[in-house]
Amino acid sequence: MDSFLDKNFQVLLGFLLIFSFGILHGANDLVIMKKSTLIKHPNSILKSIGSYLMVVLIGILVFFFFPQIALFLFIIVSAYHFGEQQWQILQNYFSKWLVYVFQLLYGLILLLLLFTIHSKEVEKIILNITNSIIPGHNFKTLLYFFGIVFICLTSYFYWKTKRIRKKIHLEIFHLLIFAIIFKSSSLIWGFAIYFILWHSIPSIIDQVKYIEGNFSIKHFITYCKSAWIYWFISIIGMIILYSIFKDKHLFNALFFSFLAAITFPHVIVITHMFIKKNTQKNRAISDSVGISKK
Template identity: 60%
Template sequence: MKKYTNIAIVASFFGLWMDSYFSKNLQIMSGFFLIFTFGILHGANDLLIINKFNVKKPSDSQLKIFGYYVIVVLTGLLLFYIIPQLALLLFIIVSAYHFGEQQWQNLEVHFPKWLVIVFQFFYGFSILLLLFHFHTIKVQNIILNIVNATIPIPYFTLLLEISGITFLCLSAYFYWKSNKIRNKLLLEFFHLLVFAIIFKSSSLIWGFAIYFVIWHSIPSIIDQIKFMNGSFSKEYFIAYCRSAGIYWLISILGIALIYFTLKEEKLFNALFFSFLAAITFPHTVVINRMFQGNKKQKN
């Protein structure tokens, strides 16, 4: 993954350079294109991963698992319709933890599990708040369209300060307790600086797309392929795309339905992030189980 990290940094700044040549509409279109391809794809093979967990339970058919998965997604969408405030809060919490877990999946196991979870959450939460900080008004409008409530702008800054200080304190503790984690911590602080530059210099959608695809989705796809096949290769990647194809298509059709039903940009942005949240809930659980399975295999 060290080699990929170097590629990710170059790709991120290339995306930032391309941003200067894109019009506002082209930035939005390009950002959604990346999210709709690799972004959605990285969660489209959850059922295959679940099947790997259930190799000793042949009674759990793929259709049955698919049914459970769809129910969870629909429940998430229903929650956004009935109690949008709670749904949005859960989405931010789950997404923050999910982003942090991906970046810190190999955190040493001798730390208490609850402390590792808190650390992963505040790392991911800091990334989200950095994005919000540089696009506060846009984020404020999206939240308004989802929950019909306005979050005061100073609250975003306050949350970023709280999250940043908490993450710094936890990082200092880990740095003090473990020699092995020190280089990783310094590297991740550099990554946060890279993210801040990207978020500040690009639009909301384009900045989010660069992070979500290059730093989260593609590394997740690589990890998933390694989990399912033992290693990563071009052939395994093609097989991954083929097996994920039908579920990816279903997701794209769902988003297309939202778009053609509500073409107004404000409503589409709100419903798009609601849909993204709904598919994030079960995906986070699946990936968490995958990482736990990886740790057991290593032990």
């Protein structure tokens, strides 16, 4: 597709994918909150919506008034979120804090790989958002540093547990695929391919399984029906921002502040969902073991 699609069309298609499946995968957070007992009583739903919107508003304000800090937090939170989606299997074998560190590390490797390959373009985006210059070679230095730590931790996991070795082989292969995709694609198109195929769609499948008990086309349609209003509001918001600020550098800051603002509460909700799933799974295993002993 990279060979046949014009670069401008790649950017357009990338944004279309991000604004469709990308936004959709975070549009059902309130349903997940209710399922995860983050909303414990029907009367508390307005309070939960208010808290969710408050986090979004704080994210926008921090990004607008303290862009350097907000961008740093956005990258860290996004990196952890990406790693969390890919490496849930580790929760069964290692301490939670070691898993958190590894998940963050994996996400940082992924993002730094993208930033290093498209360093010039990323430099311009950061400059427009923060009015600060970060030389592209810094991305490469960080990639090497975190890459060494990643190799060390991965080797430890590989030596420690045979059951996750196939997963390690697969994810290392994926990193090679990402490097090829990022190298041959534009910044937005390369990111969109990863974000949709490896993150958003798998996340939607996990969310549907959590909400409905299993994944099916019928349950996916139900998921879309419950999410469409939040998705629609998000899209309208982006259209309004673009129509007002499309010819100004301010739009870049507003665009990323919007993405960051909806990312922060989404990551909290999904992390709680995974914790709840693992707790239920462990409880089911314990119950089955207890029955077997009896």
